[in-house]
Amino acid sequence: MGPSGAGKSTVLQAIAGLRRPDRGRIAVDERAWFDAAGGIDLAPESRSVGLVFQEYALFPHMSVRANVAFGGPQRADELLERFGIAHLADVRPSAISGGERQRVALARALARGPEVLLLDEPLSALDAHTRGVVRGELEDLLAELEQPALLVTHDMRDATALADRIGVIADGRLRQVGTLPELLDRPADAFVARLTGANVIPAGAVVGGPSGDGQVAVVAHPWELTLATAQPACAAVPGVVHGIVPDGDRARVRVGDVVVQAQAEEVERLGLERGASAWAVLAPGPPRLVAN
Amino acid sequence: MSRSIAGRAGAALPALLTGIALAFLAIPLVALFTEVPLGDVPSLLRDPFVRDALTVTARTNAVANVLIVGFGTPAAYVLATRRFPGRALVVTLVELPLVLPPAVAGIGLLAAFGVGGLLGGPLDDAGIVLPFSEWAVVLAVTFVASPFYLRQAIAAFEGIDPSLTAAARTLGAGPARTLLRVSLPLAAGGLLAGWVLAFARGIGEFGATIVFAGNVRGETQTLTLGIYEQLDADFDQALAIGILLVVLSGAVLLSYKLISAWRSSSSTSLSLFARTSSQST
Numbered sequence: 301m302g303p304s305g306a307g308k309s310t311v312l313q314a315i316a317g318l319r320r321p322d323r324g325r326i327a328v329d330e331r332a333w334f335d336a337a338g339g340i341d342l343a344p345e346s347r348s349v350g351l352v353f354q355e356y357a358l359f360p361h362m363s364v365r366a367n368v369a370f371g372g373p374q375r376a377d378e379l380l381e382r383f384g385i386a387h388l389a390d391v392r393p394s395a396i397s398g399g400e401r402q403r404v405a406l407a408r409a410l411a412r413g414p415e416v417l418l419l420d421e422p423l424s425a426l427d428a429h430t431r432g433v434v435r436g437e438l439e440d441l442l443a444e445l446e447q448p449a450l451l452v453t454h455d456m457r458d459a460t461a462l463a464d465r466i467g468v469i470a471d472g473r474l475r476q477v478g479t480l481p482e483l484l485d486r487p488a489d490a491f492v493a494r495l496t497g498a499n500v501i502p503a504g505a506v507v508g509g510p511s512g513d514g515q516v517a518v519v520a521h522p523w524e525l526t527l528a529t530a531q532p533a534c535a536a537v538p539g540v541v542h543g544i545v546p547d548g549d550r551a552r553v554r555v556g557d558v559v560v561q562a563q564a565e566e567v568e569r570l571g572l573e574r575g576a577s578a579w580a581v582l583a584p585g586p587p588r589l590v591a592n
Numbered sequence: 593m594s595r596s597i598a599g600r601a602g603a604a605l606p607a608l609l610t611g612i613a614l615a616f617l618a619i620p621l622v623a624l625f626t627e628v629p630l631g632d633v634p635s636l637l638r639d640p641f642v643r644d645a646l647t648v649t650a651r652t653n654a655v656a657n658v659l660i661v662g663f664g665t666p667a668a669y670v671l672a673t674r675r676f677p678g679r680a681l682v683v684t685l686v687e688l689p690l691v692l693p694p695a696v697a698g699i700g701l702l703a704a705f706g707v708g709g710l711l712g713g714p715l716d717d718a719g720i721v722l723p724f725s726e727w728a729v730v731l732a733v734t735f736v737a738s739p740f741y742l743r744q745a746i747a748a749f750e751g752i753d754p755s756l757t758a759a760a761r762t763l764g765a766g767p768a769r770t771l772l773r774v775s776l777p778l779a780a781g782g783l784l785a786g787w788v789l790a791f792a793r794g795i796g797e798f799g800a801t802i803v804f805a806g807n808v809r810g811e812t813q814t815l816t817l818g819i820y821e822q823l824d825a826d827f828d829q830a831l832a833i834g835i836l837l838v839v840l841s842g843a844v845l846l847s848y849k850l851i852s853a854w855r856s857s858s859s860t861s862l863s864l865f866a867r868t869s870s871q872s873t
Contacts, residue, residue, distance in 0.1 A: 316762050344761035357759040361777045370773075371763035412764055 301452075301459045301495070302469035308452040309354070311469070312418045315450065316351045317344035328415050350409030354421040356401050358393035364404050365389040372411035379407040399430040406441070417449040423458055435461055456497065468492045484521065490590050493519040499558045499580075501537055502592055509535035510587055517592040520582055522561035527553060528579040529570050535587065536579040541572055555580045624838060628831040636832035644810045645818035645833070652726060652814065653794045656733040660741050660790055665783065668745030669771065683746070690739045697735055698803025705731070705804075728805035729812050733794040741783075741790035748782025749775060781855035785848055792844040796837070 302308055313319040315326055317333065320341060326334040333342045350371070358367050364385060369376035380386040383403040388396055393404065402422060409417065422438065423431045439461055442449055453459055459466045460480050467477040468491070476488035487493035490500045503509060503516040510516065528536065539556025544567060551564045553572065558580040572578055628636075636642070671683060689697060704710045705722040715722060722728050752775055760770040776783075798816040805812040807821060815833055822830040 313758075316758075318758050318761070343766070344758075345764045345766050347762075349762055351759070351762040353755050353759060355755065357753070357755040359756060359759075359774060370760070370765070408763065 301454065301456065301463075301466055303454055306469045307472040308454075308469050309420050310472075312351065312420050312450065312452055315347075315416065316349045316418060317342060317347050348412070348415040349418055350412060350414035350416070351418045352402075352405045352409045352420060352422055355425055356393075356405040358401060358404055358408070360393055363390050363392060364396070367393065367404055368407045368411050370411070371408055372413060375411050375413065376407075379411055383407045397430075398426050399434055402426065402434055403437075415447055417445065417447050419449065419451040421453055422451065423453070423455065438462055456495065468495055485588075487519055487588075487590060490517055490519075490592055493590055497521065499525070500590065500592070501558060503589075505556075506535050506537055506582065506587075507531065508533075509582065510589065515592055517590055518582070519588040519590055520558075522552065522559045524583045525558065525560040525562075526581045526583075527555070527560055527562050527566065527570055527572065528581050529572070529577070531579060532581050534581065534584055536581040538577070538579050541574055541576045541578050543574065544572065553578075621838065624831060624834050628828045628835075632828065633832045633835055636829050637836060639829060641809070641822070642815075642818065642829065642833060645813050645815045648726065648729065648810065648812065649795065649814040652729040653733055653791070655730045656737065656794055657787070657791060659730070659734050660738045660794075661783075661787060664738055664741045664745060668742050669749050669775070671742075672746045672749030686742050687739050689736050690743075692736075694736060694797065694799025695803055698732060698800035701728070701731060701735060701800060701804040723804060724806040724808060724812060726805075726811050729801055729814060732800040732804050733797050736797050736800055737790040737794040740793050741786040744786025744789065745779070745783050748779035748786070751782065752778050781851060785851045785855070788844055788848045788851065792841060795840060795844075 310319060314321050314334070321334065321336065323336045324334070325332060325336070325338075328348070332338065332340050333347050334340060359370065362370070365376060365380065368379055377386070380389055383406060385400060385403050385407065388400060388404075393401055396404070402425075406422075419438075423434055426434060435458065442451075442462055451458070451462055463480070465477060465479055466483055468475040468483070468488075470491055476483060476492050478486075483492060483496055484498070487496065487498065493500050498519050498521045501518045501520065503511070503518060506518055509518060531538070537556065537558050539558060542554040542556070544554075545552045546564060547561075549564055550561055551567045553560045553562060553567060555578045560580050570578075667686075671679070671686070692700075702709060702723060705715060705728075706712055707716060707721065707723070722731065756774055756778070757770050760774045761767075765773065796816060797814070798820070801812065801814060802817055802820070807813050807817045809821075813821065815837060819830045819833050819837075822833070
């Protein structure tokens with residue numbers, strides 16, 4: 301997971317054999333597909349990957365069935381059934397919807413019986429509603445899949461819904477690999493923290509908090525903070541209320557640069573509104589620190 | 593008052609110029625069909641002279657077109673898909689015969705393959721004499737017509753979304769199977785359009801042929817060379833051959849337009865997939 305330009309697709313392409321890394325090793329179990337030191341570089345067709353491209357790359361001149369059968373004729377019918385697209389078998393890709401094309405792309409990638417499934421931003425080409433539906437379907441698929449799957453996305457929701465472990469990439473570097481609780485609780489740096497939606501507050505802005513120069517920051521998730529109208533006894537960040545966004549029975553309140561997720565009735569009780577002074581109160585206990 | 597007269601004259605001027613231009617282009621074509629009694633044309637074309645010229649044209653162009661497509665298609669594929677130093681130069685070289693005067697092409701071929709030419713010695717040792725032979729016509733036609741095919745073919749292969757060929761490779765297809773099942777079908781429309789143009793150019797070739805192959809009836813005299821010979825001897829026959837070639841050219845132009853229209857109608861649905869993926873994630 302990471303922002304655009306981070307190098308996520310490049311990783312998938314390297315694993316698939318479409319791009320050649322300068323250094324390193326790519327192996328499945330003990331079999332090396334690429335080894336710079338050992339001079340090994342298997343061609344893409346000799347590796348065993350199923351790659352689902354961001355824009356699906358379906359062959360426009362072939363029917364849905366021919367697309368799926370391209371990688372593995374034997375499993376084509378079975379996969380068409382399994383993905384619920386058997387009724388589209390003789391249709392061209394241009395005549396079906398985005399969600400249907402996604403399923404064709406998945407079926408085609410799996411037809412070959414690959415050892416590794418690679419998914420490049422599988423949901424970003426879909427509209428918001430379809431995205432939610434397909435995310436659920438992908439969740440089911442990945443749960444019953446025996447092969448390892450590597451999914452690339454810039455959307456945190458995809459990562460949290462679909463991944464066992466999340467690797468955060470930025471500027472071509474892997475910042476941290478871990479489960480979602482690990483990323484939330486022990487972010488490796490400010491970048492990872494921000495990516496998970498946490499507040500990264502310079503230590504100097506926290507009153508009653510850890511002392512330190514501007515090089516240290518406190519990481520606090522919006523749901524870990526509470527609101528107050530007067531300075532509390534524990535560590536807190538003062539600020540002016542910039543915005544209040546209702547979200548069901550909760551509300552996201554922006555105090556200065558800090559986002560607090562509080563109960564809507566709490567916000568009402570405090571009588572907070574835009575322009576008012578308020579405090580974002582940190583949870584008791586040792587704060588989470590990262591380099592700023 | 594004077595302004596409106598000048599205004600009207602200003603509006604009429606482009607129309608007048610267009611009219612003159614169209615008339616200039618139309619008059620020779622019209623004259624072809626009116627200067628010879630159209631009823632005589634079939635019998636004029638049945639003359640053995642015309643039949644010989646037709647046979648030479650058909651044979652030499654058939655071979656030339658096979659060479660153009662046979663060598664040109666893989667060459668275009670390589671040029672379209674590989675990047676190497678000097679590629680721009682090679683592509684320019686391939687396009688050169690397009691702007692080269694045909695007579696210059698003929699002289700060049702003579703200088704290369706003629707008896708005293710660059711490759712004249714080795715050819716002579718092998719017992720092959722090219723100038724003024726039917727193979728000379730084949731070479732002349734191939735030389736002038738191939739850029740028409742190559743340019744379109746290169747563009748056709750370049751227009752294929754690289755993620756499609758990449759997808760084929762990840763699905764287990766080697767380079768050959770990818771070319772056969774993905775690249776060629778997708779490029780087919782462009783290849784066909786290019787071939788139609790090359791075919792037309794080849795049929796109409798004159799300058800390089802007459803310089804390199806000469807004008808020998810039954811051996812190197814194509815239809816266009818036949819017109820040239822009959823200018824003094826039998827003008828009506830020259831006109832008749834001209835009419836035949838106009839009809840042929842018209843058919844070629846029509847096919848080209850039909851192919852292009854078919855391609856653009858099917859590519860609106862292909863355009864979704866024809867985007868080159870420029871996003872980097």
